[in-house]
Amino acid sequence: MKNPLKVEFQFDFGSPNAYLAELALPAIERRTGVKFEYVPVLLGGIYKATNNMSPAESLRGIKNKPEFQALETQRFIRRHNITKFRSNPFFPVNTLMLMRGAVAAQFEGLFEQYFRAAYHHMWEEPKKMDDLEVFRSAFISSGIDIDKLIARAQQDDVKKRLIDLTTDAVSRGAFGSPTFFVGEEMFFGKDQLRDVEESIVDQTRQLVSKTA
Template identity: 55%
Template sequence: MSAVNVQFLFDFGSPNAYLSHKVIPSIETRQGVRFEYVPILLGGLFKLTGNRSPVETTAHIENKRRYMMLEIQRFVEKHGLAAYRMNPHFPVNTLQLMRGAVAAQQEGTEGMFERYVDRMFAHMWEDGLKLDDSQVLRATLEADGFDAARFETAMGEASVKGALLANTQAAYERGAFGAPTFFVGEEIFFGKDRLRDVEEEIARVKAST
């Protein structure tokens, strides 16, 4: 793998983060890089920046809402992401989910973080689960073969809470205002529609080193 530093700042509550997650592997293969997944809390980032979700900002702009849905559908069709479904419980509070992602990282078991991320994205944007319901989350973790009790304990640990807050604060200080956000080195890109630009920047950096 190349030494190019590429980061993907994500929150499970973002459908566009899910869509990006599904496309990232093809970029990694083409470019010989590995994206570093960085869990952040989107609600916290919104508070820091004064930003709001597109659902809120476009609530009274019917044409824009329709276009946003059309744009997602085009992306889905382009990349063959037929499993995507809008979560019927949206918006879902992702605080515990994102703490779980940090806990999986800190656990250090090979492949655990990657599997947790992939499963939670799928449960949110393919299965349409209400993952801010503690009983649903516990059942989901157990069904996926995770130690649900261990995760629940870890989600309340100071090191996990602190790391998620630190990731979110660092994202803000680097210029992020939403998810998905990407960094190639210190170059920032926002949104799934910038993945082509992300890949071009990766190629540029590789060519210059």
């Protein structure tokens, strides 16, 4: 039986933490019966709207904290048995083209294939994915008709959809990626996944009791 609870994973391909968090979602789906809705947002737009900055910028010059963050990431990778992650040497990558492509892929019914390829070429076999020719070659190698999606991504409805999703995320409290919504409850960061799952279980129980 499908879980009636609305649960969202808001992501930008430029966030390594969103990549890592997403790999843990299938296990949560199996345990809870929930299905995450994948919501593309533009992280640069969120940062601008909230006066936030990337961890690379915010941690610059701080003693010990970057080292701890790196240690925490390794713990997460071990906990979830993640083997394919590689740091992208071209980071940070401008993801506007990638994220418009994600919305276009949703409109065209190609999202799952596009999503997996994008993460593969960003964080498993990392490339400079804000270079158009690199971008095209990468997706072509993954068997995707990327020229069709590039053209679709330039249409106004795709651009508006990405802006609207990003604006909505900020209005609901988002300030970075990955952000999760369980019903109306917001969680930020891969380290909140245990709380995300706990909230799914609690809210599902409440929904069931109301309809019993």
